[in-house]
Amino acid sequence: MHSLSPDRIDAPTVIDWLRDPDAVTVIDVRSPAEYETAHIAGSYNVPLNLLGDHAAQLAARLDRKVVLVCQSGTRAAEAQRRLTGVGAANLHVLGGGVPAYAAAGGEVIRGAARWSLERQVRLVAGSLVVAGVAAGLRVPRATLVAGGVGAGLTLSALTDTCTMGRILAALPHNRGPRERSVAEVIDQLPEGRRAA
Structure with a gap:
């Protein structure tokens, strides 16, 4: 064993x-x-x-x-x-x-x-960070979006939970037939x- x-x-x-x-x-x-x-x-x-x-x-x-x-x-x-x-x-x-x-x-x-829930979380989190940084080039405060995602990911790791994953799991595509x-x-x- x-x-x-x-x-x-x-x-x-x-x-x-x-x-x-x-x-x-x-x-x-x-x-x-x-x-x-x-x-x-x-x-x-x-x-x-x-x-x-x-x-x-x-x-x-x-x-x-x-x-x-x-x-x-x-x-x-x-x-x-x-x-x-x-x-x-x-x-x-x-x-x-x-x-x-x-x-x-x-x-x-x-x-x-289908994509796994973990993969979907990585896509959404990464997309939000990229969008926040890109928007921050025009509107500096938009970089707060990237910071918020980073803080959320840090909290997720510390608590071993994933709020974004729970939200994505509720979407129709992830519920199955x-x-x-x-x-x-x-x-x-x-x-x-x-x-x-």
């Missing part, structure tokens, strides 16, 4: 655990659109934005080993904090996310190509088996 830390694991470990799919539940906390683009075979999509208000309901369904997944590990770690806060245990974050799992040879289901209700999201999860 190649473990990064007790709660952060690497892709080969997840691949090994999934040899017995009844012993582990893989929860992908990315947006439905990101999940539709590429996801680990057998995983369940529980978007991080739904997890916030319904963590206790979700935790009640998690009675086995759980691997939390996103694009890089940041949102999965946030999901882990929220679920641990309501008493969930046996939670593990996949370091490197879905790309690391695919690179390790894990089975990934691919759908319609249709918005699912909380009940539908939770009801899709397996129940009744104990963690290994």
Whole structure:
């Protein structure tokens, strides 16, 4: 077993655990659109934005080993904090996310190509900085836009959250084919088996 830390694991470990799919539940906390683009075979999509208000309901369904997944590990770690806060245990974050799992040879289901939320954040933040600097050549105060974006990115790093990502996740392009209700999201999860 190649473990990064007790709660952060690497892709080969997840691949090994999934040899017995009844012993582990893989929860992908990315947006439905990101999940539709590429996801680990057998995983369940529980978007991080739904997890916030319904963590206790979700935790009640998690009675086995759980691997939390996103694009890089940041949102999965946030999901882990929220679920641990309501008493969930046996939670593990996949370091490197879905790309690391695919690179390790894990089975990934691919759908319609879309940009990841992290990539969209980089595009929007970079565009705002460039626009602020360019506008600042004519109106010096416009450089405050670039400073504001920089301050936002710094705060995002310090708090390990991403407000811009949450805003972008709410856009129709990032929601996937249709918005699912909380009940539908939770009801899709397996129940009744104990963690290994």
